Amino acid sequence: MHLPLYRSAGGVNPPPDLRKQPGQILPGMPVSVCILVCIVVLIHAVTASAQDEFFDDLDKEFEFLEEEVIYSAAKHEQEIADSPSTISTLTREQIENTHCLDVPCLLRGMPGMEVRRLKRMYDAVGARALVGEIGDKILALVDGREINVDSFGMPYWEVEPIHIQDIERIEVIRGPGSALYGANAHSVVVSITTSKPEEDRAEAFLGAGEHDETSLHLRVDRLLGDYRLRINGGMNTGGNWRNQDSRERELYRAGLRLEREWEESTTSLDLGISVGEGLIYSSLCPAWIRDMILGHAMLAHRTEYWRAHVSFNLLDQEAFFDLPIIYAGIKLGESANWVSMLSTSLDTEAQLNWPVFAGNLLIAGAGYRWLTYISDDNVPSEINQHRLSLFLQDEQKLFDQLILTAGVRFDYNSITPFTVSPRVAAVWRFAGSQSARVAFGRAFRKPSFFNTSFHATSGVGTSAFPDLGEFLQRGGGNDKLDNENVTTVEAGYRGYFLDGAFTVESDVFFSLYRDTIFFRGDVVYNTMGLPDLTHSTMQWENGGREVDTIGGTLSLTWRISKTLRLNANYTYRYSWYISEPPGGATAGEGAQGERVPWEPAHLFNAACTYVSASGPRLGAAVYGRSEVTHTFPYDGGLFSEPHRFRLSSNMVLNAFLAWRFDFGSAWLEAGVRVYNLLNVGYRDIGNVYRWDGFEMGGELSARRIFLFLRGSI
Numbered sequence: 001m002h003l004p005l006y007r008s009a010g011g012v013n014p015p016p017d018l019r020k021q022p023g024q025i026l027p028g029m030p031v032s033v034c035i036l037v038c039i040v041v042l043i044h045a046v047t048a049s050a051q052d053e054f055f056d057d058l059d060k061e062f063e064f065l066e067e068e069v070i071y072s073a074a075k076h077e078q079e080i081a082d083s084p085s086t087i088s089t090l091t092r093e094q095i096e097n098t099h100c101l102d103v104p105c106l107l108r109g110m111p112g113m114e115v116r117r118l119k120r121m122y123d124a125v126g127a128r129a130l131v132g133e134i135g136d137k138i139l140a141l142v143d144g145r146e147i148n149v150d151s152f153g154m155p156y157w158e159v160e161p162i163h164i165q166d167i168e169r170i171e172v173i174r175g176p177g178s179a180l181y182g183a184n185a186h187s188v189v190v191s192i193t194t195s196k197p198e199e200d201r202a203e204a205f206l207g208a209g210e211h212d213e214t215s216l217h218l219r220v221d222r223l224l225g226d227y228r229l230r231i232n233g234g235m236n237t238g239g240n241w242r243n244q245d246s247r248e249r250e251l252y253r254a255g256l257r258l259e260r261e262w263e264e265s266t267t268s269l270d271l272g273i274s275v276g277e278g279l280i281y282s283s284l285c286p287a288w289i290r291d292m293i294l295g296h297a298m299l300a301h302r303t304e305y306w307r308a309h310v311s312f313n314l315l316d317q318e319a320f321f322d323l324p325i326i327y328a329g330i331k332l333g334e335s336a337n338w339v340s341m342l343s344t345s346l347d348t349e350a351q352l353n354w355p356v357f358a359g360n361l362l363i364a365g366a367g368y369r370w371l372t373y374i375s376d377d378n379v380p381s382e383i384n385q386h387r388l389s390l391f392l393q394d395e396q397k398l399f400d401q402l403i404l405t406a407g408v409r410f411d412y413n414s415i416t417p418f419t420v421s422p423r424v425a426a427v428w429r430f431a432g433s434q435s436a437r438v439a440f441g442r443a444f445r446k447p448s449f450f451n452t453s454f455h456a457t458s459g460v461g462t463s464a465f466p467d468l469g470e471f472l473q474r475g476g477g478n479d480k481l482d483n484e485n486v487t488t489v490e491a492g493y494r495g496y497f498l499d500g501a502f503t504v505e506s507d508v509f510f511s512l513y514r515d516t517i518f519f520r521g522d523v524v525y526n527t528m529g530l531p532d533l534t535h536s537t538m539q540w541e542n543g544g545r546e547v548d549t550i551g552g553t554l555s556l557t558w559r560i561s562k563t564l565r566l567n568a569n570y571t572y573r574y575s576w577y578i579s580e581p582p583g584g585a586t587a588g589e590g591a592q593g594e595r596v597p598w599e600p601a602h603l604f605n606a607a608c609t610y611v612s613a614s615g616p617r618l619g620a621a622v623y624g625r626s627e628v629t630h631t632f633p634y635d636g637g638l639f640s641e642p643h644r645f646r647l648s649s650n651m652v653l654n655a656f657l658a659w660r661f662d663f664g665s666a667w668l669e670a671g672v673r674v675y676n677l678l679n680v681g682y683r684d685i686g687n688v689y690r691w692d693g694f695e696m697g698g699e700l701s702a703r704r705i706f707l708f709l710r711g712s713i
Contacts, residue, residue: 072141072171072191074395074405075180075363076353081435084395084405084425085177086112086492086507088555090170092195097611097619099654099673101207101215101706102164104157107190109605109621111505111555111569112174116684118698119286120238121158121249121278124685127174127188129549129575129599130513133685133697134283137186137445137484139177143194143270145298145311148184150371151343152282153448156315159294161253161272163217163234165205165710168195174553175509176443176488179407179423182367182389183446186486187511196259197221197228205234207708209673212239212247215708228259238278241702251276265303272296283450284519285323285636286696290338292317308350316342324690325459325468326637327531333461333468339377343449346370349389359397363407366390373449379473383453387446388412393423403427411444415452416483419444434495444483451517451540453477467533475521475538482542487512501559508552518544518582523639531639544582545589547596549575568606575599589631597629597644604651617658617671624651630686636696645686652701653677658708668711679703 073083080087088110100106104123108115114131116124124135131137136153139146142162147155170192177185198221205217217234233254240246255272273295280287298311318338325332349367356362369387393407405425412418425439454477461468490509496502521538523531551573558566575596581589590597602625609619627649633640658671676682679702687697 070171071193072189073173074393075351075365076361081429081494082403082427084403084423084427084437084439086174086437086490086509086553088112088172088174088505090172092168093611094609095164095167095170097609097617097656097658099619099621099656099675100164101213101673102158103167103170103190103192105675106164106170107172108623109607110172111605112507112553112571112603113172113188114599114603116698117701118281118685119248119279120240120699121251122280123157124154124281125157125188125190127172128509128511128551129187129573129596130516130545130547131599133281136184136448137188137486139181139183139185139189141181141189141191143192143298144300144309145270145296145313146184146347147313149315149343150345150449151315151341151373152450153184153445156280156294158236158238158249158278159251159274159276159292161255161274161294161296162192162194163205163215163232163253165203165217166194166219166232166255167192169193174507175439175490176421176423176441176486178411178419178421178443179409179441180391180393182391182409182411182421183387183413183419183444183483186443186445186484194257197223197230197257199223201712203710203712205708205710207673207706209706210704211241212237213704213706226261228257228261230257231255241700241704247278249276249278251278265301267301268299270296270298270300282319282321285321288320288322290318290320305354306350306352308348310346310348313345313347314343321456322694324635324637325639326635327639328529329635330530331462332465332531332533332639333459335456335458335472336460337377337458339456339458340375342372342374344372361395363393363395364391371449373453377456377458378453379455379457380453383449384414386412386414401429403429413446413483415479416446416481419483431495433497433500435493437492437494438490439492440489442485442487444485446483447481447517447540449477451477452479452481461533465531465533471533471536471538476540478539478541481517481540482515484516484542485514487514498558503555503557503559505555505557506553509550511549513545513547513549515542516545516547517542520544520582521639543579545596546577546579546581547575548578549573563610563612565609565611566607569604571603572601573599574601598631600625600628600649602626602649612660614660614662614667617660617669618656620653620655620677622651622653625649628686630697632686632688632697634688636688636690636694643688645688647683647686650680650682652680652682666711666713668709670709671707673706673708675704675706676702 068080069077070080071077073085073087104115104125107113112127114126124133126135126137140155149156173189177189201221203219207215214237219232222229235252238249240248253274257270259268276292277290293316295314300309318340320338321335347369351365354362367389371385373383389411391409396404407423409421421442423441427437429435455473457473459469459472488509488511492507495504517540520541524535526532553571555569577592580592604624607621611617629644629646631642631644634643654675655677656673658669660669681700681702683698685698687695690696
């Protein structure tokens with residue numbers, strides 16, 4: 001599989017033999033008909049549910065809600081009301097019954113989260129502030145295994161060899177997480193837990209829709225005595241909303257999970273691989289990826305008091321960095337070659353949970369991570385990094401109402417300075433069903449290989465600029481970078497009312513972002529006004545966006561019955577520059593003391609879902625944000641002057657409708673998922689049209705109707 005650059009008036013597309021006409025599903029179906037059908041079915045469902053047997057045991061259901069158990073906030077199981085961190089969750093029921101087809105879409109609807117879609121295979125995800133176009137201030141875990149790609153620093157959300165049908169639960173910790181998780185747990189930790197084989201069963205998911213969207217997933221679970229086996233696989237494709245013949249993602253994946261249950265422990269082996277190609281974002285520009293292999297192997301063992309794992313991760317790919325090297329309409333050169341990139345990591349961690357005395361729990365752990373980056377198109381061609389860590393956390397419960405948590409983690413990274421990440425928190429359950437929390441913490445993000453070590457040899461200058469290749473190789477990575485840091489003080493509240501049916505969650509925070517990394521170019525011009533590349537420099541540096549942020553989130557959930565659920569959340573934040581950003585106001589960033597213009601001050605989500613045990617399942621969700629201003633070079637060129645582009649506030653309506661049929665132990669579900677039901681064109685990030693007609697920045701998001709079947713036997 002290859003996606004060499006093929007330019008057309010609409011932009012960069014795969015060559016003709018890889019083009020796919022993306023079957024228009026129900027193109028003429030009026031939006032009003034969709035809305036009317038949803039309303040009619042909802043009225044019918046709510047009326048019918050009044051006599052449903054689910055209402056007979058509401059009290060038990062709501063009691064369970066208050067006792068929701070989480071793990072990731074303190075690295076041990078605890079009730080969510082006792083969490084020392086701001087945490088939100090998604091259950092299997094919520095993941096199944098949604099308009100979403102991927103994890104970033106699910107995260108967009110969660111309190112305090114911001115998702116920015118740049119390309120079909122690339123989403124920048126973050127929380128609270130400074131999400132940007134790369135989304136690298138986040139740590140993502142799947143069953144405890146870190147999935148951040150060390151080459152660029154962010155997770156490859158769309159490439160991981162898991163399907164949302166395999167996800168049992170998602171826990172999202174907002175705020176500093178390095179005291180437990182170390183590097184990259186800067187502003188948010190997303191912990192994904194996959195479901196485990198529980199019985200002999202096979203499940204399938206098949207769907208297709210507008211814009212070349214297809215999804216196929218097969219899973220088989222088998223119980224073999226004390227062993228539990230899962231085998232899964234599938235494929236996905238996706239295209240650009242604007243260019244109907246442009247396929248931006250083609251992915252094939254497979255996985256295997258084997259568990260052995262002992263008397264008081266569990267051992268598991270997890271293997272996964274994805275093979276594909278597509279278009280991502282690389283901190284500076286779009287990058288076409290081909291011949292990509294993303295794989296992992298993890299062996300884990302856990303008991304009541306301790307757990308350990310060792311994992312190996314591999315990413316092998318070729319990338320074409322699609323960055324026009326032009327100045328004032330004059331082409332200086334180009335990145336002529338595909339860049340080979342191989343990165344691997346070996347990760348080990350062990351953790352002990354020791355109840356020292358009544359009401360006290362001491363958690364201690366240590367880890368080691370070996371990272372390697374190899375590229376024949378880079379100088380040097382091989383880089384190795386080592387990370388060592390030690391963490392301690394003590395939790396003390398007093399008077400059955402007050403929980404005190406204190407922890408610290410020590411991280412050594414061979415490329416950056418020794419780092420200490422502390423955290424303290426106090427949780428007061430003052431009314432049984434209500435709790436208040438205050439916390440303080442520090443966290444950091446380790447620079448990626450792209451930040452520290454990328455010196456590509458593929459640049460070629462024109463005859464007038466023969467020194468361009470040397471200039472590109474000299475610039476880029478900076479091995480003197482420090483970690484990005486954040487310090488946060490926060491407070492939170494959680495309360496249950498109406499016998500647990502109504503939940504209120506809120507938090508407020510004040511964060512200081514320091515040593516932020518930005519790309520700086522110091523261009524010297526000759527007497528003719530053209531760039532003098534011999535005396536010019538460009539590289540990543542610290543201190544580009546020193547920002548303070550204040551904000552908060554309010555989330556409301558009303559579980560009217562087992563079948564009907566309403567929830568809404570609202571986030572406000574205000575970030576301002578405490579130092580002069582690179583280029584100041586002339587660069588479109590704003591000046592010292594001014595508000596950061598490229599992140600929305602207001603984010604809003606609301607959703608209503610009705611889920612019956614057998615029969616109709618439907619819902620609608622609304623996402624909204626306030627206006628933003630983004631800065632891009634006016635023609636996308638490396639040396640072009642920056643310009644501001646304003647994106648007005650928007651609101652997007654999404655919906656799903658399905659019907660489930662039960663056949664004893666088997667079931668079948670057919671339905672439709674609609675993204676952007678009203679077909680309102682919008683962008684999460686602004687864009688510019690380059691000299692070649694290609695768009696740089698966020699892609700245009702329009703309506704997507706997706707039909708699906710899923711079932712199990």
